[in-house]
Amino acid sequence: MSMDEEFKNTEQYAESDDKISYEPYRFDWAQPEWKDTRHIHKRAALKDFGTERHRDKDVYLSREIAEEEWEKLFAKTWHFVGHMNDIHKENRFKKVEIGHESIIVTRGKGDKINAFYNVCQHRGATLVESDFGSAKKLVCPFHKWEYGMDGSLKKIIDRETFREKALCHDLNVPKVRAESWRGFIFINMDPDAMPLKDWIGAELDQLLSAYDFEKSVRVREVVMEWPVNWKLAHQAFNEGYHVQATHPQFFPAVNAYHVQHDLYPNGHGRSIYNFMMPTPHLKEVPQDLAVEHKIFLREAGLTEENFPKTYAEVPMAIINAKKARKNYAIDYSKFSEGQLIDDWGVGFFPSTETFLHPEGWFIQHWRPHPSGDPLKCIYSAQVYAVPGVGELPSFTGVQGKVNPDLDKQPGIVYLDTDDLEGLGPVISQDREVTPRTGRGVKSRGFKGAVYSDQEIRIRYWFDEYYKYMRGHKP
Numbered sequence: 001m002s003m004d005e006e007f008k009n010t011e012q013y014a015e016s017d018d019k020i021s022y023e024p025y026r027f028d029w030a031q032p033e034w035k036d037t038r039h040i041h042k043r044a045a046l047k048d049f050g051t052e053r054h055r056d057k058d059v060y061l062s063r064e065i066a067e068e069e070w071e072k073l074f075a076k077t078w079h080f081v082g083h084m085n086d087i088h089k090e091n092r093f094k095k096v097e098i099g100h101e102s103i104i105v106t107r108g109k110g111d112k113i114n115a116f117y118n119v120c121q122h123r124g125a126t127l128v129e130s131d132f133g134s135a136k137k138l139v140c141p142f143h144k145w146e147y148g149m150d151g152s153l154k155k156i157i158d159r160e161t162f163r164e165k166a167l168c169h170d171l172n173v174p175k176v177r178a179e180s181w182r183g184f185i186f187i188n189m190d191p192d193a194m195p196l197k198d199w200i201g202a203e204l205d206q207l208l209s210a211y212d213f214e215k216s217v218r219v220r221e222v223v224m225e226w227p228v229n230w231k232l233a234h235q236a237f238n239e240g241y242h243v244q245a246t247h248p249q250f251f252p253a254v255n256a257y258h259v260q261h262d263l264y265p266n267g268h269g270r271s272i273y274n275f276m277m278p279t280p281h282l283k284e285v286p287q288d289l290a291v292e293h294k295i296f297l298r299e300a301g302l303t304e305e306n307f308p309k310t311y312a313e314v315p316m317a318i319i320n321a322k323k324a325r326k327n328y329a330i331d332y333s334k335f336s337e338g339q340l341i342d343d344w345g346v347g348f349f350p351s352t353e354t355f356l357h358p359e360g361w362f363i364q365h366w367r368p369h370p371s372g373d374p375l376k377c378i379y380s381a382q383v384y385a386v387p388g389v390g391e392l393p394s395f396t397g398v399q400g401k402v403n404p405d406l407d408k409q410p411g412i413v414y415l416d417t418d419d420l421e422g423l424g425p426v427i428s429q430d431r432e433v434t435p436r437t438g439r440g441v442k443s444r445g446f447k448g449a450v451y452s453d454q455e456i457r458i459r460y461w462f463d464e465y466y467k468y469m470r471g472h473k474p
């Protein structure tokens with residue numbers, strides 16, 4: 001059933017006698033008091049971005065602004081492109097597409113990463129079309145110029161037919177900055193960008209130190225075109241406000257209301273979602289455990305007979321079971337109690353959002369469309385898991401047991417833009433609803449967005465965005 005049909009069957013269109021009532025403004029929600037010896041739940045200082053309506057609709061509609069964005073923002077910032085384990089052997093490569101650019105990332109000796117544009121220096125043909133591979137050299141299919149795995153030119157066929165002066169230029173493929181952080185590979189097209197480590201920042205690095213990022217292996221990667229501006233799609237992952245409307249199946253197992261949003265330097269953010277707890281929007285808490293409860297209980301090593309009987313017992317049952325686990329793939333003692341069940345949504349500016357659990361991470365991106373059309377974008381997502389774990393939350397789109405294996409990592413799945421099933425049960429709802437905002441912002445009847453403080457990360461994001469667009473960032 002499409003979302004429209006579903007809405008028609010609910011009270012969405014029904015007359016309501018309810019008076020609109022609301023509590024006075026408050027934002028500084030108390031979080032559950034988890035044992036947190038490392039103080040990683042500490043709230044970052046909140047900033048006040050005011051209450052102005054966001055009237056600048058052109059950022060979603062204008063092709064000129066999209067081009068400017070490419071030059072001033074995308075070509076200047078670090079972008080997550082994969083993991084060292086995606087290219088786990090010397091001479092393995094991964095092709096990465098961002099906007100209209102295609103970039104080859106290769107593994108050199110040891111931990112060395114090379115990244116260079118996927119373009120032959122003879123007449124501009126792309127060097128590789130496959131997403132992954134291993135090679136000792138890259139041979140251009142057009143006239144067979146040969147390059148090393150670091151992009152250096154090695155051989156020109158019929159070299160004697162070129163005059164010396166025609167070949168006196170630098171004919172190595174231009175490099176792209178590539179650095180790794182905790183196993184993750186980021187690229188930057190700006191040779192003068194600040195080092196990746198500094199851009200991520202010491203605070204975020206410390207907050208995330210428990211997760212075994214380095215060990216993780218890719219178990220799924222998807223790419224799909226979304227018919228909406230990349231910023232509008234990305235925004236839905238910077239706030240939990242829409243969860244009560246867009247993802248009602250989460251009511252029993254996700255409290256997306258009392259979310260702690262934190263803002264970190266360079267536009268990054270964190271949102272802590274209390275999992276395994278019902279949302280306060282739920283008027284009556286049902287008795288049966290929800291699918292998500294069961295996944296988490298199984299993942300904690302509990303069997304159906306040992307499942308708790310009530311919702312209220314679920315969080316501590318999972319926390320205690322994980323803490324008691326010995327000789328498991330994950331050393332749960334490194335994590336705070338909250339981290340054992342909560343979802344940590346950590347966003348890396350400008351367009352990468354992660355959902356982190358001790359067992360694995362779901363990493364999503366919304367990037368400009370290669371055609372430059374501001375009303376479309378390319379969505380991509382990678383799911384990584386720690387070898388030896390069992391199940392991951394359902395929103396990752398991975399169902400049942402994961403089986404992370406370095407030598408059997410899956411290829412990229414290219415989903416048709418309407419393949420909601422392929423996207424999984426949760427993200428498909430975001431894919432369906434966000435293009436509505438794309439249509440709406442065009443209307444003369446829409447004067448610009450207003451944001452609650454549940455959407456503070458969107459305001460912060462734009463604060464950083466305009467720094468790039470107005471040339472205040474290097």
Ligand code: FES
Pocket residue numbers: 120121122123124125140141142143144145
């Ligand atoms: S375009 Fe690559 S060898 Fe001619």
Ligand SMILES: [Fe+2]
Pocket residue numbers: 236237242243246247426430
């Ligand atoms: Fe969503």
